[in-house]
Amino acid sequence: MTRQGTHMTIELNRRAGLAALASLAAAPVAAAAATQGKGSPLPPISIYHLEGRRSERVVWLMEELGFPYKLEFKRGDLMGSMALIKAFSPIVPMAPTVKYGDQVLVESGAIMELILNRHAPGKLQPDLGSADYPHYLMWMHYAEGSLAAKLFSDYRAWMQQPPKERSRLVDSEAVVEFAEEFLKAHEWFGGAAFSAADIMMLFPLRVATELNIVDAVQFPKVAAWKARVEARPAYQRMLAKARPDGMIGMLRALPQHAPSGPRSPGPTR
Numbered sequence: 001m002t003r004q005g006t007h008m009t010i011e012l013n014r015r016a017g018l019a020a021l022a023s024l025a026a027a028p029v030a031a032a033a034a035t036q037g038k039g040s041p042l043p044p045i046s047i048y049h050l051e052g053r054r055s056e057r058v059v060w061l062m063e064e065l066g067f068p069y070k071l072e073f074k075r076g077d078l079m080g081s082m083a084l085i086k087a088f089s090p091i092v093p094m095a096p097t098v099k100y101g102d103q104v105l106v107e108s109g110a111i112m113e114l115i116l117n118r119h120a121p122g123k124l125q126p127d128l129g130s131a132d133y134p135h136y137l138m139w140m141h142y143a144e145g146s147l148a149a150k151l152f153s154d155y156r157a158w159m160q161q162p163p164k165e166r167s168r169l170v171d172s173e174a175v176v177e178f179a180e181e182f183l184k185a186h187e188w189f190g191g192a193a194f195s196a197a198d199i200m201m202l203f204p205l206r207v208a209t210e211l212n213i214v215d216a217v218q219f220p221k222v223a224a225w226k227a228r229v230e231a232r233p234a235y236q237r238m239l240a241k242a243r244p245d246g247m248i249g250m251l252r253a254l255p256q257h258a259p260s261g262p263r264s265p266g267p268t269r
């Protein structure tokens, strides 16, 4: 790996990928491979990345699957990494941006669903017909649609005008509480087994407590789940490759919360 400031192109898991491609090449057509549960051959994938941000989800997924990918970012330089993204995809520069074959994709959840459904059938998702599947799919989408959206809007509102007491307008507790309640009855967001839903949920739940948007002590099940997912070898490999110097450029954490009053009745958007 080259050092800071230089444009990093990291070719990862290449050998594993070549072996997988070689074995898949024996299948007559991609569709036949998919029906045999092997998945279609993976096109070349480049992940445009910002350290510590949502693009880690795709890197982590690829590490869980042992799939090859290139990682594009400037180590220790978020602005430089964003400039790479803008040069590659100026219309909607965001992380992750993924080059999938010759297609340009954004939205971490959609990218993950595509990779799993097309190239890794049966992995990191519950069976479509199982009781776990509806929950799995709900958390896959809740992570961005309800949780991250509420957290970041509360964060901005709080930064703009710090509230003096818990308020219906700045109340991310409710959206995190929903996750806490679920984890009282389930070990993982996909139910019985670790899945891509856990990968989706880690970023917003990390942001929630690291930026002090909610009090970590109020959510012990979430804390225990975080420790479980962060201990996974694939997560650790992701950290080594995609966040080699730890967290950089972190947003300022919110000041200590206003004294707790009664919980307000949930999200109001």
Ligand SMILES: N[C@@H](CCC(=O)N[C@@H](CS)C(=O)NCC(=O)O)C(=O)O
Pocket: 050, 053, 054, 055, 082, 093, 094, 095, 096, 106, 107, 108, 109, 144
């Ligand atoms: N819903 C998108 C959100 C992507 C997103 O907003 N990514 C952030 C980084 S975590 C970003 O690129 N922000 C643009 C910026 O910081 O300028 C996803 O899940 O991929």
